[in-house]
Amino acid sequence: MIEIQEVSMVYPNGVNALKQVDMCVERGDFVFVVGESGAGKSTLIRLICREYLPSKGSIKIHGRDITRLRRWEVPMLRRNIGVVFQDFRLLNNRTVFENVAFAMQVIGSSGRDIRRRVPEALELVGLSDKAKMKPLELSGGEQQRVCLARAIVNQPLLIIADEPTGNLDPKTAMGIMDALKNINIRGTTVIMATHAKEIVDTMRQRVVVLGGGRIVRDERRGEYSHHGC
Amino acid sequence: MSVMSGGGNTLIMAVRNWVYYIKEAFSSIIRNGWMSFASIGVVTVTLFILGSFMLLNINVEHLTSEIKNQVEIIAYVDEGLVVDEVDKLRVSLIQMEKVEEVRFVSKQEALIRLQSQLGELVEGYSEDGRNPLRDSFEIRTIIPEDISEVAASLQAMPGIARVDYGTEVVEKLFRFTGAVQWIGLAFMIGLALTAMFLIANTIKLTVNARSREIMIMKYVGATEWFIRWPFLIEGVFLGTIGALIPVVILSYLYGQTVGWAKLNLYFLPLVSPEIVIEQMVRTLFVLGTFIGGVGSLISIRRFLKV
Ligand SMILES: Nc1ncnc2c1ncn2[C@@H]1O[C@H](COP(=O)(O)OP(=O)(O)OP(=O)(O)O)[C@@H](O)[C@H]1O
Ligand SMILES: [Mg+2]
Numbered sequence: 001m002i003e004i005q006e007v008s009m010v011y012p013n014g015v016n017a018l019k020q021v022d023m024c025v026e027r028g029d030f031v032f033v034v035g036e037s038g039a040g041k042s043t044l045i046r047l048i049c050r051e052y053l054p055s056k057g058s059i060k061i062h063g064r065d066i067t068r069l070r071r072w073e074v075p076m077l078r079r080n081i082g083v084v085f086q087d088f089r090l091l092n093n094r095t096v097f098e099n100v101a102f103a104m105q106v107i108g109s110s111g112r113d114i115r116r117r118v119p120e121a122l123e124l125v126g127l128s129d130k131a132k133m134k135p136l137e138l139s140g141g142e143q144q145r146v147c148l149a150r151a152i153v154n155q156p157l158l159i160i161a162d163e164p165t166g167n168l169d170p171k172t173a174m175g176i177m178d179a180l181k182n183i184n185i186r187g188t189t190v191i192m193a194t195h196a197k198e199i200v201d202t203m204r205q206r207v208v209v210l211g212g213g214r215i216v217r218d219e220r221r222g223e224y225s226h227h228g229c
Numbered sequence: 230m231s232v233m234s235g236g237g238n239t240l241i242m243a244v245r246n247w248v249y250y251i252k253e254a255f256s257s258i259i260r261n262g263w264m265s266f267a268s269i270g271v272v273t274v275t276l277f278i279l280g281s282f283m284l285l286n287i288n289v290e291h292l293t294s295e296i297k298n299q300v301e302i303i304a305y306v307d308e309g310l311v312v313d314e315v316d317k318l319r320v321s322l323i324q325m326e327k328v329e330e331v332r333f334v335s336k337q338e339a340l341i342r343l344q345s346q347l348g349e350l351v352e353g354y355s356e357d358g359r360n361p362l363r364d365s366f367e368i369r370t371i372i373p374e375d376i377s378e379v380a381a382s383l384q385a386m387p388g389i390a391r392v393d394y395g396t397e398v399v400e401k402l403f404r405f406t407g408a409v410q411w412i413g414l415a416f417m418i419g420l421a422l423t424a425m426f427l428i429a430n431t432i433k434l435t436v437n438a439r440s441r442e443i444m445i446m447k448y449v450g451a452t453e454w455f456i457r458w459p460f461l462i463e464g465v466f467l468g469t470i471g472a473l474i475p476v477v478i479l480s481y482l483y484g485q486t487v488g489w490a491k492l493n494l495y496f497l498p499l500v501s502p503e504i505v506i507e508q509m510v511r512t513l514f515v516l517g518t519f520i521g522g523v524g525s526l527i528s529i530r531r532f533l534k535v
Contacts, residue, residue: 106456
């Protein structure tokens with residue numbers, strides 16, 4: 001589903017964040033991207049949702065090279081990718097329901113679809129009873145669930161999460177991981193960058209280890225596998 | 230399933246989106262009450278000055294062409310000439326190449342004209358038959374700019390005592406009005422740019438306040454135009470309202486001015502309101518909309534970078 005081929009990323013300031021990265025993700029995969037700070041995890045995530053263009057190489061999603069999209073095609077790509085951030089990025093003056101509905105509204109969904117799918121998404125992340133509350137009335141874990149609901153409400157093929165548990169205590173973090181696993185089981189591909197060793201160890205999923213901008217290890221459910229496609 | 234899948238009935242979606250854009254635009258205008266007010270104020274002041282200049286310009290132009298058409302040469306006839314000779318002179322004047330029209334003004338006629346202009350000041354002259362004036366020809370050239378050349382050749386003609394025309398005044402006036410128009414134009418362009426800059430900054434504040442919303446919109450795949458429309462509508466609306474105020478005020482003031490001038494400055498040929506106001510209204514509305522629209526597009530550009 002995702003083919004990353006010989007991707008290098010040099011930022012305008014000269015930092016070489018990724019060097020010749022090859023990586024393949026199958027549909028329905030759950031992939032952790034780990035590595036020390038500055039290894040290039042966030043950069044990789046940003047390239048996949050086409051926040052930046054790589055300096056070299058190609059990134060194919062469903063066979064389509066997203067580094068060659070036209071400007072107006074980028075939003076169409078994003079509709080198929082749900083993004084979750086470490087710092088939530090919710091609209092604090094709107095309710096939980098409105099925050100999730102916002103993602104549907106701005107791509108032109110009908111009120112009927114919104115009323116049907118937002119509660120479904122909230123139920124999936126276990127927040128049905130908090131729909132009318134504002135983000136600042138929620139705990140960190142609950143806020144991150146709202147983000148998760150917002151990321152899945154448009155039924156994307158892929159969820160990418162950059163340290164979604166970074167601001168949460170371990171127990172709350174596991175709750176988020178359960179929700180993510182739930183989403184993954186329903187067929188959505190998940191790519192998640194994280195520092196949290198305990199999470200990676202308990203989840204027993206594929207782990208891609210970045211070091212100094214290169215893939216230094218790629219383990220599939222405990223066993224070593226060849227990276228690349 | 231395709232990466233690029235869209236969906237939904239396009240017409241229904243378009244209507245739904247427009248409802249959203251307009252709602253967003255107006256709620257933003259209300260939320261940013263003071264800034265909206267300031268933007269309207271800026272456009273109003275700018276367009277008010279612009280509009281005033283325009284009215285002035287149109288009238289100066291009108292006045293110039295009016296004067297151009299009125300400039301004529303007065304050639305005074307030698308006193309000794311008899312009627313036949315005067316008539317011959319008239320024919321040879323008419324046959325001159327650059328001359329459009331020749332009119333004979335007898336000294337009696339000239340006196341009557343003077344009396345009607347100056348009233349009792351010259352009373353008394355006609356009664357005792359003394360008339361200090363001379364017979365003359367009023368000559369109009371085909372193009373006003375030829376006037377000095379024609380005047381010079383008239384001066385050399387036998388039977389003509391003296392030639393009069395307002396060269397210096399006329400030429401100075403032409404130069405002055407030309408300058409006024411250029412300065413006015415430069416001034417207007419400067420003002421329009423200033424207004425656009427101010428509107429851009431006003432809307433930038435709105436955009437700044439909503440940068441988080443815009444960022445989320447981009448992440449979930451809202452199109453650039455979906456993000457842009459509410460701001461564009463906001464800018465266009467502020468610009469239009471900003472134009473409406475000076476349009477109303479200037480139309481009223483101009484009507485009053487022309488009315489007053491008719492009574493008190495009857496020699497000043499002002500362009501009638503019906504003609505000018507339509508042109509001014511159109512220009513100000515187009516400019517207001519343009520300033521508001523372009524201003525808002527400028528302010529949001531930075532935020533749309535992927
Ligand atoms: N926008 C940017 N402009 C310039 N350099 C950047 C930018 N973002 C990241 N970098 C640099 O690229 C390198 C990789 O950064 P990246 O954010 O991908 O690391 P990371 O693995 O996500 O680290 P962390 O675990 O701390 O989040 C770092 O050296 C960083 O300084
Ligand atoms: Mg990072």
